[in-house]
Amino acid sequence: MERSRIPRFYRIKVRVLLISILISIVPALIIGMYFLYFTKQDLEKSVQTQNESTAERFAQKMEFFLFRTEERLKTTRFSLLATPVAEDRQAILYRMLKKVPLAEEAVVFNHRGKVEYGVHRFQIMQEDREESWQGETLLDELKQKKEYYGPVQFQSNNIPYMQIAVPIFSEDGKTFRGGIGVKVRLQSVLTLLEEVSDKKEEAIFIFDSRGNLIGHNDFTEVLQRKQVNESFVVRHFMRVSNPKLLPIPSQYASYNGKEVLGVYAIVPRTGWGIAVEEPVESAFAPVRTLFFKLLAFLLLIVLGASVISVFLSLFFTGPIEYLEKLARSVGHGRSKEPIFIRRKDELGHLITVFGEMTERLESQGKKLLQEKERLDAIVNNMGIGLALITRDCRIAWTNPIVREWLGEAATDKKTLCYQVLKGTPAICRQCPLQGSENEKLSADIVTHLMLTNKERIFRHNVYQLRYAAEGEPDYLLVIEDITEQRRMEDIAMQADKLSALGLMASGFAHEINNPLATIQVYAEDLVDQTHTQRESLLDVEEVERYLNVICKHVDRAKEITQKLLNFSRKSEWQEEYIYLPNICKESVSLLSHAFTKKQVMISTSIEPNVPYIKGDALQITQVFVNLLQNALDAIGEQGVITVEIHAKGGYVQVHVIDNGIGISPAYVGKIYDPFFTTKPVGQGTGLGLSICYGIITRMGGTITVKSTEGQGTTATIELPAIRKEVQDEQEKYQGTYRG
Known part of the structure; x- marks a missing residue:
């Protein structure tokens, strides 16, 4: 086996090893850092969402407690109004205290705020308590039939409390008689905090609209009258009062100096704020744990990937080297070696497919040889000459037909095509090979050669080979005798x-x-x-x-x-410069007796200074005569035939119009067929339009016929006009040309 010439660094086994190690380290690091980054962000959002939920739950419980307390007061008010006995009224107040567990005192006071009677959960009522229910703000709000929620006050032992009262009016609702109120010790609110909080590290506290701490899951903070307004959420509450506008994450240094994630919620009835703060250290503890686990996992991945990459590099390159051996054997044309492979994976399948491919290549090679043999037989015996020529007009290859016609000179690769096809040393004046690459190549180029003392006429077309390789022939020349x-x-x-x-x-x-x-x-x-x-x-x-x-x-x-x-x-075909109006005049004179005999009016409309055309004058006269004769045969007596000649876009157009019987749509597609005629026997050979088509096509023009049965026919000829400078030269000698 020929040894591989591939340098060691470029071998697949070495590259697989290096790439495997890089692939195992770099993506793992990128994915790990990406995962940690977004995990931290998701955790921040999750912690903030959970804390918001905790604050909202506590605010809802606080709101519900205040609502239930207000409803108990209103229910008790109706019960008191219906009970005239003082002892029974106090019993009603005691029952209310049992139903409002956070209240420690309930009183009924008159319109001046003087307590008429009341009860206390833990002790006997004292007279000095009357002063606490005589505030102007309390009485003013009750007179407006509003519920009263008093400001948070602190006892001498720093325990906060608040008053809640509802008004009592006369039966007609016009006279204010006083109110019924309860005193709530906010220390009892801690029972609600214990219910909603399940994290020991989490701090939940309540503060009023002035930023005073009135509740905390660690009540010693309240007793110490800590200034929580240094906390970011308390300042945000006092300035914005919209917890939805907190940044995400809401991370800051709390009033106790700890870095926390904090949120707050608002109690609508009192305007208090409820804050939930969780230390960053405890919040991000899962991320740190995950980071160390991920680091250990990455080390294991790198170690495992290195071992696996060594194994895989040897496992995969073995079949590839074997495939290289087979490819070199096929490339050098040696006999195909038997394929021996035990693997059933993709590489084993690839080697098997490669073996099948070599068999198909061998089979297709034989078919190509057979096709080449058939193609050679066709090219050599089809009766048409074929030649491949380069851009500089040199003949690169010819088939035997060309060699038979033109002799051995056509086989010389130094021979130029116009030397053997035209017999002149100068390039053809309208050679299509001299145009631009995007220009359409000319067709039906006719040349005359004297071969073996006999003139031969050849027509050849040139076709561009668009996918020819550099240095190969660019054009195919098709030659017909x-x-x-x-x-x-x-x-x-x-x-x-x-x-x-x-x-x-x-x-x-x-x-x-x-x-x-x-x-x-x-x-x-x-x-x-x-x-x-x-x-x-x-x-x-x-x-x-x-x-x-x-x-x-x-x-x-x-x-x-x-x-x-x-x-x-x-006569032989002779090209000359022709002035079509004169040809038209001569053709009309040839048929003048027929027009007169049939009483047909012939009219002409000729544009001044019509350009010359180039062609055979006798042949174009024959075209005019045929078209005029057809028009004459198609119309009845006293019919009208009109001939129009004008220039249009580099062409000279001739229209022969009659108002005769027209042509049936079933026959329009056959009018150019030789020997096809719709005239009675003896009046036509069926060659007229076929001959006209051949003459006009030979002159590089077109002929079209449009007909409506029963209305008439219009035959249109379009021939290329000669250039202006050529026409100016010919007008000096107009009399020397046909017409």
């Missing part, structure tokens, strides 16, 4: 001419008979005068006048016969 085809076309055109002459014979006879009759009359008169005046001399002026008339009509007859001969003669 059309000598016999042109001979048959000439025979067909001559037959069409003779057919047209047959149709015009009576007209020509009539045209010639007119001058012959005049000549006969003048000649007979001159003979009679010679017989009657034998002895006297004839009048010389009279004889000269007779002879002039005879000569004039002889010239007329000669002109008619010359036109007939010009139209009917068989």
